[in-house]
Structures are given as C-alpha cells and as structure tokens.
Amino acid sequence: MAKYLIVGGVAGGATTAARLRRMDESAEIIMFERGEHISYANCGLPYYVGDVITERENLLLQTPESFKKRLNVDVRIKNEVVRIDRENKLVEINDLINNTSYTETFDKLVVSPGAEPIKPPIPGIKDKAIFTVRNVNDTDKIKTYINENKPKKAVVVGAGFIGLEMAENLHHLGMMVTIIEMAEQVMTPLDYEMAAVVHQHLKTKNVEFYLNDGVSQFKRNADYLEIHLQSGRKVDADMVILSIGVKPETKLIKEAGIELAPNGGIKVNEYLQTSDPNVYALGDAIAFPHPITGKYTNAYLAGPANKQGRILANNLVLGHKQTYKGSIATAIAKVFDLTIGSTGLAEKVLKKEGISFVSNITHGGSHAGYYPGAMPTSIKITFDPHSGKLYGAQIIGYEGVDKRTDLIATVLKKGGTIYDLQEIEHAYAPPYSSAKDPVNQAGFTAGNIIEGLVNIIHWDELNQLHAANNFILDVRTPDEFELGQIEDAVNIEVDQIRNRLDEIPRDKKIIIYCGVGLRGYFASRILMQKGFSDVYNLSGGYKTYEHATCKQSNEDIFESSYVAKDSHIYRKKTSSEEKEIQSEKKTIEVDACGLQCPGPIIKLKKEIDKLENGDRLLQKVTDQGFMKDVASWCNMTGNKLISLDSDKGIISAVIEKQKKDEQCSVLNNGVAKNKTMVIFSDELDRALASLVIANGAAATGNKVTLFFTFWGLNVIKKANKPKVQKDLMGKMFSKMMANCADDLKLSKMNMMGLGSKMMKKRMMAKKVDSLEDLLKTAMENGVEMIACQMSMDVMGVDKDELLEGVSIGGVATYLEEAEKSNINLFI
Template structure:
C-alpha cells in the first residue's frame, strides 16, 4: 500500500508519522512545496520580535531527521500541481521546473491556507509583507535587521496581526493597526475587544478602526504611504498584511473534488473527500460546526493535528473513527494581556439567528489577598431556554488559559451553565479563589436564566433615553462623585432599604454598580419589596465604560521617538506630551513616595492615594501602583476635582502605575467658602454593617474634600466607645444600659443574618480575607482624615454614657451643633 501526503506542515507531517507508527511496511511519500516541514508556524512572530532568538528552535524536525526516524520519503521544494484521480497519480513540479508523476493508493491533502492579498493599487510595493511561512519570516526579519524601521503599519487586527504588533513594537517600531471593522480580534465580542483596545493604546499602538485601505504609494526617501478611504495618510517604513487567510483549494478544485460553501474542501465525518481514496485535513477543509451544524473553516493547529491522527487511522483501517468537529478554541498573547475564546461569540450567534443570553463578570484571577491578583474578565453566552453554553470569552493577565480550556470541554460535550458551576476546580490562594471566576460566571448566568435577575446590557443603556427610566448608581457616594453615568442618581446598596421611597417606580428602574454584584443585591432588595420592572447592568460600569469609550485619534508621532523604559509618552488625541525630564531638570527640593495598592478593589486605591497625598508638600510626586484597571481614570478625575496635577499613567503586566504632583492648595478647599461642600452624617444605629457604610461614605466624602462631620446619637454612641475604658460612676439606669448594650465597636452585630453573632464574625473574617479595612481601621482613617466626631449630649445623658468612655477625639454637642454643621452642608445622611 502506498500513501502520498501533500503538505508537510502540522496536519500533513503528523499524519505521515502516524501512518508509519501504525504500519512499518507501507510506502509513504510526503511532498512539501517549501523547504521546511513540521515547523512552529505559530512561533514565527516571536522570532521576528526577538523573543525567540534561535531560528533553529522553530523547527520541530528537519526533513532529514524526520525521514530517518520514520522511514518516510520526504521531498521538499516539490509542489504537487495536479491530481489524476482516474489513474491515481499526482504531477509534481520541482524547484528547477522539472515535472514528474507519482502514483498513490490513498492520497491525503493538507495544503493549508494562504494569505488574502486584495488587488489594492501599490500592493506589490517592496515594503509590504505577508506572514504565513518561514520564507515570509526570513524576509521580514532580514528587512528589519538591515533597515531602520521606526514605524510599522499592520493591515488587519486578527490574532496574527496583534501578535505581530507586539513583536514589531519589541523590535523598536511604533505600530499602527488599520482595521476595517469596529474592533480588533473578530472572533470575540466588541465588549471584550474594547478591553484589548485600551491595552493597546496604553502600549502606544495607534488604532485606526473602521478604516479601509484604498492604496499604497512610495514615500520619498524610502518606505510607503498607506492611503485610507477617509483621506488619512500614514507614512511608514514597513507594512504587514494580516487581512486574513483563505483555503488553499486550487489543487482540489482542479481535480474536481467537491468544494463547500465556504470554499473549503468538503469532507465527511471520516475526513474523506468526495473521492473515496482522497482525504483532507487542516486549514483547507470545511467541516460542520458542532454547535450550529453549519459548515465553517477553522484555522487552528490543534484541530489540524487531531484530524491528522484520525485520518491516518481511517486510511489504514478503513473509516472507523469519526471526527467530532472543532468549536474554535483559540488564545493569543497581546502584549501583557491574554485573550481567548471557545465556542461561538454572541455577535455570530445573532447573525445565525440563535437566541442567547450572556453573563459578564470581572473577578480577580486568584484570591485578592494573595499578591499579584490581576483582574480577569469573563463573558459567558448560553441558550435562553436550556442554558446550553455557546461560548466563553476571557481577557486578562493570568489564568485565562485555564478557564478557557475547562470551558471548551463543557461546550464540546453540549454542557450547560449548570455543568459549569458543578466543576470542581483546584483551589489555593496563588491559583484561584474559593469561588472560581468561571464558576462565578456560571452563578450569574443561572441567576439570569432562572429570572432572579433581569439583565440590562451595555448597548441598551447606551442607546436609551435616560429620561424614560430611573437610573440608579448603587455604588458608594465617593465612587459616584469620582464619576458616574449622566442622569443617574446615587442610592448606595447599603442604603437601599431606607431610601426606597425616593425611587420613582412609575418608570423602569435600571441599576448599575462597578462590576454587577452590588447591582444584583440592590435588584433583589427592590424586587422583594414590591418593585417589578427592575434591571441590573451586566458587567457593571466596567463593561459599560470600556465598551463606550471613545478611542483617541491616532497621532503621527513615530517619527520623533522610539519607546523605551526610560522615556514614556502619552497620546491625547493629536497632542503628544513628553512625560519625562532630561537629567538635571528635576526640582531638587521635591521628593516622591511610592505606594502599593495592588489587590485592592475600588475605592481602596483611591483612598490610599488621597491619604498619602495629604502628607506631601507642594511639588512632591506620589506614585501609586494598583491592579484595578479603573484606577487611572479615577485618579485623573480625583486630580481634576482636587486641583492636583495628574502627571501620567502607565501599565506593565497588568499593574497600573499612576503619578501625581501635589499642588499647594486644593480646589475644593479654596471653594469651601461657598458653604456648599460640607457633608454631614447622623449615626443613629449601632449595627456593624451600617457603621461600616457610614465610615466608608465619610472617608469617601473626605477624599473629595470639604468639611465632614458625623453626629453620633442614641445607639450610634456604641460605635465610638473605647475598648479599654476607665472606671466611671453610673446610676442604676446607666448600669442597666451598660449591661444590655455593646461595650465597644468590637461587639457590634449585623442588622440582618446576625445569627447570634456568627454573622458579624463571618463579616469580619470575609473583610479581612478580601483585604477590606475593618470598622476600627475605617474609623481611625476618618480620625486621621480630620472628620469631626460629635456625640449627642442628650443621648449620653439618657443612656448613662460618660465622656471618658468615648474616643478621645470626640467632641460633645447637641442639636444646635448638628444644625450648624447641616446648614453648611449640601449632603445630610441619616444612618
């Protein structure tokens, strides 16, 4: 038996080796039109960028070694140009132009795919390249080695295009990406791609989205001009075409084999073509998608290798092993970020007429209290009736591959969102959380499917007339002040029960928070208190802000600099601001401090920023490092509000570094004379959760600026009692109150689910685990921030509380004192 294989990369080489392992006696001939076989196609961009320094490491096997090990007749630089199906022969053309015929009993086609090169004027310019094989790689590598490439333009923003963007950047070029669609990475949804957009911009990549290239012209002095339909012109030293690929089907078409609707070679479940003696695998074949049953093309190495193993068995043993199909599980490194998808994204489901719902979450990659807990965004799409999982998408810095690999197995086996939450994930703080991010996405999905939460999606909110709904921001007051959606009112989730009377229920009620969790809690409160038309923003403000953010207009800045660690630049529309001083230019009297806020969620990093900014003198620099992606934006808003100078923000491997300069006088302090910036709180309760909310809000208000006062009355006095109190005289009623009431804040109970003290202990444990400051710590921060504590004299008299039992900084006052503070405030809260 004689087997002929056409194509020696991935599928072809793997099938040939498998044929030999099954049968030592058969004759195997492998033809490859290039000079190399079995090379690491996916590693080519990293060799160009210098990440892979040794070119030889790209080759899994040389033709000589492969031939020796497997006893296969390997013929490189030999192109099969035609197939004579009647006589079972192929015609072969060698590098010197000679042609000959070779017979076969069974033929395997693995011709792969070829780059799309549209007929654009000037496309044959010597500075324009494609990347598909080793020869292409050598041309690009040689060019950037022998030429000074300051600027590079990539046409197309697929996986390879973005990998090349990173590697050309590493090679010292400023990179511009031109993409005719509104987003990079077509397989994923826009909301997930928008996170990648921000990361690319942070890395200095210029994005030209929804732009079409209409031509190329030579540039004087070398290089090329890229002409866009919009009229813009990008001057560059190198252009890489990464528009996509298409099946290399010419040989099959000429042989009369059946071609599918996607132009791929049509094969059956045994990977057999319309000719029973010819099989096909890899990028050139069309096969039904397991989820939709519709034919599609899958340009991935993993499925190609699996197909190769199956096809070898079927060619030897007969058609016994069926191919189940691929769902498109893919992953890419984009600078410091990892992007992956398995299954069918929402936008493609919509195009195919498949009804779906989705859940988006933004947890940390592992336990927040363990160092380097980076944010991980996950989007789960599922059938609106059965919960069958259609896709999982992930964008983050750590742990993306683990979640995608697990999800792909569920999808391939027709699993549901319930299967996702039943997965038993390995857990230890450095690797995950007790509630794994993938499980968390599953929990949110079940809440949606079982109608415990009515989802609101970002596009609906973006396109809505806000006047027709009641939009509520359920975050804390300080978060709201830093930035919120226009038209939203602020009712923090912890105040929702007390403030329900403020909500206009005649209109639909739309809720949002940071990532969706607090909005869900607020939704439950309202739904269980008689409100009906309540929806919660899926993915929260994080998804909404990234999805609706306007991208900066690219600036032609690459002529003047090359990126390095020593020199950083900020692109702001068409303005370029250099954010470094030459040696010797620094203010010798200024100092700087560095603060680590990694692992803290909002508003933790902002509170650290505010506290440390207060101890600096004019001109001093504060540098804060955080893993909260929203922190740079919050810090910029805070600086604008307080009158301090926002210097720069940068990102490296998921850590955000923000620098600010202290100005002499803060704006809000200067404006305090208008008597409109005070904040007053009445602390009436001694419930632990309500006390926490009070100090969080008070500290947030203090961070923004202005006078903040807390008036402690009746049960609220228990919040400011000392732990170790001096002996003091009490009458019989004072002694009775002393026995019945908490002796200090350490004994406060929860307003709900206290469970004889178990609830309060659990709350304190979870706060410590999640690196959330304790009540006592928040109270001390309030003291340090200069927040005024006022104890109600009348309440003290009634309850038998003496002055020496209270914290030293507390002042005694009455209704007149409170009314004076309230009269000078624009916000008064009763808690």
C-alpha cells in the same frame, strides 16, 4: 503494501505521516512540500520577528532528514503537486529544484494544502517593504529587511490575532507601530465590548490604531511608504505587515473535481474523507459542520489540524472507526500584557444564525484578592435561556486566562451547560484561584438569570432606551460616582437602599449598575423583594459600559515623535516636562494591587492625606479602571498627576500633593478667569455671536472653551468632508442638517435662505470676518473646541467630518472646564 501520498508537510500533513508510520511500519509514505521547510512552528513566527524567540532553528520542529531517519518517510521539499488524476490514482508533481515534472501513483491520497494570505489588488501592494507572515520564508524576508534597513515606523494592516501579535513584536523592537483595521474593532471573533478592553490596553502601550478604515493605496515616496486610507488620511511607514486574513487554498482540489463546501473549503465527512473515497483532507483548507450551528466552517488553528492528522491516519490503517466531531474554534492570543481567550460562538454569530441566547459579563480576580498580585479577569459567556446549554465564552485578563478558557471549552465541547460551570472542581490555593473560581462565578450568575433572580440589561440596550421611562440607579459609593457616571443616574449607595426606597419610583423601569455587577445584583434582589416589578442590573457594570462607550480608536499619536541622530525615537517634551524630569522629590510607594474599584482611589486619598505638600506618591494598581480614575481624581482634588504607566497589567501612577492655594492654576487672586460656552444652536447669527465673544475673551488672555452639542455640531463641520460609513438614522440626520458653517441659516428673517445671503454680503461690505474666518482665528488664538461625543453618536456625526483641531469629549470634560470658569454661556 499500502502506498500513501501526502500533499503538504506542515501541521496536518506531518502529523498524519508520523501517525501513519507508527500504525503501519510496512507502508510506503511520501510527503510533498512545495516550500523549503516541514513541520515548523507557524504560531511562533511573530515572536521570532520580535526577538522573543532568538534561535531560528527552534521554529523548525523537524527536517526532511530527521523525518526520514526517525519515521522512514520520504519527504520531498520544493516539490509541488499540481494535478490529481483521480481515475488513474496518480498525481503530477513539479520538482522546483530541478525544474522537472514527474508522477506518482497512490492507494490513498491525503491533502493538507493549508490557507493562503489574502492580498487584495490594492495599488502599490507589491512594494518591497510590504510583507505577509505565513511561513518561515516570509519571516526570513522580514528579519532581513529589519536588519538591513533599521525601520522606525511600521504599519500593520489587519488587527486579527496574527496582526496584533506582529504589532506587539515590532513594538518590542522599538518601532512606532500603527494598526489599520477596516472593522469597527480589533479581533473580530470577539464581541464589541470585549474588544473594547483590548482597544484601551493598546492605548496604554502607545500603539496608534485606526478603526473603520481601510487602505486605498500604497505609494512609494523616496525611502518610505505613504499609505492612503479610505477616509482620506495618510500614514507614513518604513515597512508594512499585511495581516488581512487567509482563505482556504483549494485550487488543486477544485481542478480535480472534488466537492467543495458552500463556504469554499474542502468538504469532508466525519472520517475526513472527501467526495472521492480515495482522497482525504485535513487542516485549514477543510470545511466541516460546526458542532453548534451545523453549518460548514473552517478552523484556521493548529490544534484541530494536529488532532485531525491522528484521526485520519487511524482511519486509513484501521478502517473508518474514529470520527471527527468538529472544532469549536478555541483560541488564545497574547496582546502585550493582556491575554485573550475565546471558545465557541460569540453573541454576534448567534444573532446572525438566529439562535436564541442570553449573554452575560462577569469580572473577577485571577486569584484570591487577599493574596498579593491578584489581576482582573473578565468573562463573557453565551448560553441557551431555557436549558442553560453553553454556546461560547470570551475571557480577557492577565493571568490564568488559558486555564479558564480550557475549562469552559471542555464543558462546551461535551455539550455542557452553565450548571456544569458551577460544578467544576478546580485546584484552589490563594496564589492560584479563589474558592469560587471566576468560571464558577460565571456559571452561578448565569443560573441566577435563568432562574429569574435577576434581570439583566446590556450597555448597548441601555443607550437605546427612552430616558423618560427609566430611572438609572448608581449603587456605588459617592466617591466612585464623582469620578464618572452614566448620564442622568441617581446615586444611592447599595447599603443605604433599604432606608431610601421612597426616592426610587415604582412606575418606571429601574436600571441598576455598580462597578462590575455584584453590588448591582444585591440591589436588584432588595428591590425585587420590596415590590419593585421592573428592575434590571447592568451586565458587567460600569466597567464594561465605560470601556464600550468611550473613544475606541487611537489616531495621530505620533505627531510629536521624531527620530534623532542616534536612530532612537523620542517624543518632544514640553518645557514643564523637562523641569519635571530634572526635579527630585520625596516619593512614597503604595501597593494597591488586587484592590477593586473603588479600593484604589480610597487608598490613594487616604495615603496622600498623610503627605506633606510637594511630596509624591507612587501607587501601583491592577484595577484597569484606575488609568482614567486617577486623572479625574487629580483634576477634581487639585493634586498633580506626574506620570501614568502600565506594564504587565500593573498601573503605576505618580501623584504630587499640592497646596490648596496651588491646586487651581486657573485662579487669579482666588477668582476663576476662564470662559466656557455651550453652542447648542446652528443658526448663523448665534454662531457668529459665539465666535465674536470667544475671540474677544481669548484676546484678553483668558482660556476659552467652546462645547458644541446637538445642532451646534453643524458649525464645526468641514466644507469638504470625507465619505464616511453611517447607519440609516445617521444618513437621515445628515440630509436634514446643515452641511457646514457656510450652510447655516438666520434665526430671524431667514426668508428661505435669502436672509443669510444678505447677512454675509453685509458683513463683507463692513469688513466683518465671516464665520469660517472667525473659526480659524479662534483656533489660532487657542480657543479649545470640543464636540460632544454623545451628540455625535445621536446625530450620526463622524469625527472625520469635523474641522481639524476639534477634540471629542463628554459632559465630564465640559463640566471640568466650567468648574474653572467665571462665565459660562449657553447659546
């Protein structure tokens, strides 16, 4: 009779024990678990915290008693295996209940130790209000703390899958939630432009989050925690969830002298056997060659662990007949209304491994567009540029993300190609899909790229090109173009291209874009067949470009929020908002769900033209670009955006139609009174002149907007700037540019800096305010100061280096203010 010992009683260990019993009724099977629970649903823990799963017992899939009764397995909870004696084939166990030690012999030993949360030695990290989420006990502690302390503000450190799930569930409990992430994006397995979609969605849910920033210290301050960030910021919280990551728990194996892989996991062969032929391992702690790269990797996923348990048990009983082929890390997560799926290798990993690849992004609908309720779905795939072998996929959407992730994962696991995606036969009816599913479309588009029917360029490549050598062609409608465009783009609608070929240069690189890439493909085919030789279509279109290039983080959004006596969180309302709440006006509801850009805006214009002045339109839309477009449209047309909300992927916007003479509040008797200035220079005398004029205009009651661009950014830098991470070019620019306003030089007679010192001394003698004082006065007078985002990116200037109160904007922001002004200066 064989005797099997199993260390670890959760996913991998419990599955192995159950399969062993089904394969060998006579075997002696003992399973050790140092915790109180076995076979529980780790992945359900965040949802139990958020009261989505209300019954704790539902998380406990098995108990020691049920395991014994059904499977005749001796389960010993709160028993920790502390030593493996390989020579004598025995283990030493500490009985944590009775505080005793004993040994057990084995014929075969199975270890499934899992992974442990990473808790770096940050000062204050052991505070009673700081928690990890790894097991049922962790969750019990969190639930108890919430019930007893009624926290109103929670901070989640780490924005991986679990971190974001915890953020959503704490938000579901009514807390203000802040996320702190050291990387430049959330969900690091995703590529940046796909994570950018998640960033924008989190903003619609009023989740505060800081990127490129980490925690330097936790400091207890009376009844709340003060969290010090590496950037110098401080964030307050009633409780903190640590979700920084996990690492394989291999101490027991390492001390036994069993071989570890280069990445620190337990090295196993295809039969899940360690370097000791009598010891097997599975689960989060093992390292196995990746099916694509061949390098040892860990898969911190429940699905592979359960499959490994079945394979391992079969091999123990039947001999080494079944092999484990590795995991391609297929995963999925719910982040508020979004679903994010991924499988295989992301672009960033392929670059790191030096694997030649092509990537492409396509956008489609969750089902047929003519059937109500179609939701947007974005798919990015990576593949071999020659054979079309599939390497990976990332999918983001609201419905059907799971089935499409599974379809692609199945092809990928079998070593399939993009041509297999084209041929997938899926179940089709209008409520569920389209005749050509988005997965098919991803394959078709990839095929076009390999076959040379279209050349593609990506959003980040476009930003690096030299503008003089390119011609950027926007083939959307004029209305779409007005709502937002790539800088220097020329708008020729796709249906007019054949008649306007003479407007397109043949000696430049032609970069075409549309909303999502489809019309850009049509335009590319026209130009390529008309003799244009250097034509590229922007992958993912303007939708992907805008998501990736706009502001990603969402800081300081809770400054106007407070906790009232009734213990609820409220946002301070302006007097105009209070009046809006009290007013009741006729509202017409319009359903634009399923329409893709520019459909929602066209329908909005058509429907609002039918309304009387003062009436309101409630429009519901599933195209996520509408969140930004509707605000821009209202600013351009003078209609009033009353509210803008998003729930389960459906955007609801309320717009009030206004009279023509009421559409521009900045007009006085038909004449604009605002003032705008573009500050391009960082020369002291010109900066002084700008601030003197601005303060004078503000003092007369005019709204003044200063737009700082390129060298002008130096005027609004802090004197004591925090340390920020920069690339090589950013560091070089920092060394060459002025450090702050006090470091500026004169445009004439600077004389190696002597001139500027003389000027400052003369100003002091004549009691003229210094530039620093003028800046402070301007802000106090309500002068709006905007730093150009594009210039900041080019010059390597970080937001945290700028004065408090300076906002970040683009050319469209400046132009909107200039439209309302009767004076516009360039300095």
